[in-house]
Amino acid sequence: MINLSKNRPIVRSFEPIALVGGGEIGPDDLNVMLIRAKTVVAADGGAAPLVESGRIPDAVIGDFDSLHSQHKDQIPADRLHPLREQNSTDFDKALRSIEAPVVLGAGFLGGRLDHQLAVLNTLVQRQDKPCILLGETEVVFHAPPRISLSITPGDVVSLFPFRRVTGTSKGLEWAIDDLVMEPGGQVGTSNRALADVELTVDGPGLLVMVPRYTLDQLMQAFLSGQTGHWPVRAE
Incomplete structure (x- = not known):
């Protein structure tokens, strides 16, 4: 479900949500996510591999500095959610705007080390957002x-x-x-x-x-609620 309220998550689901970034994506990563999640969100330039694969994202969230017109023009305007502030990464903007029992992410590991460190830092900052990131192995x-x-x-x-x-x-x-x-x-x-x-x-x-x-085990653990959860971090 897409929620346009400024005070609530942009995308909400009681099922897993896939989140695609603009970094390195393995040859099978999209397939792995799309068979496990009905709702797919792109973090800014992560819309490109989705559009090129034939899957239009249900929402695109970010500052849009990496979303090129050839991909943006193929996405309905009501699915575009620009967050222009520059104090956070596109991964942070997207993750904090999603409410789901678990988020499955690809396109965030590999490539530049500083980007990977920022992503890992966000996993800890957004402690109330269960998220599993796919790496190569x-x-x-x-x-x-x-x-x-x-x-x-x-x-x-x-x-x-x-x-x-x-x-x-x-x-x-x-x-x-x-x-x-x-x-x-x-x-x-x-x-x-x-x-x-x-x-x-x-x-x-x-x-x-x-x-x-272990991906499916992890997803099931978070979906079952048996893991417990952390509260929203005070900011």
């Missing part, structure tokens, strides 16, 4: 209060804190119990699964990177 998401995943033993599970967090784990080669993870301090990259993995964290701020084949 992995997915990344902001850890909810608790999550359980079936991961093949030996596969990598990386944990990277953007804030100071503590937690507990089961099924990891190196347990995180009693660790304090924080930027500039202890991190948890290149950990490995021993069995089914369970994570709990005491607060928002931890990014998790797991193999791409």
Whole structure:
């Protein structure tokens, strides 16, 4: 559902929403998203690959500095939602304007490192917006209060804190119990699964990177509501 109220999300759904950015998109990324989400939103220039694939986005959100006329002219005007302020990225503009149980994103990882860091920072800032980003071989998401995943033993599970967090784990080669993870301090990259993995964290701020084949498990976990959720961050 598209909502034009200035005080409410632009796009709202009780089902997953796909969000496409203007960065690197893998050869199968659009197909992966379009079979899992009926509603598709583009963040600014992310409209281009959608239009070129034959799928007109249900909404385009951003400052429109990357949306070229050959693509913009093919999108109905009522689906264009320019947010002109320059204090946030197009990913942030789009994510904060979506209300859904989970957002599945592509076109935000790879390419320029500064862009990727800004995207990862937004995942943490928008802690109340469950979002899974597709990478080439992995997915990344902001850890909810608790999550359980079936991961093949030996596969990598990386944990990277953007804030100071503590937690507990089961099924990891190196347990995180009693660790304090924080930027500039202890991190948890290149950990490995021993069995089914369970994570709990005491607060928002931890990014998790797991193999791409866990995507459907992750989506189901967020859709079930069993993960718990973080409140809107005070600004």
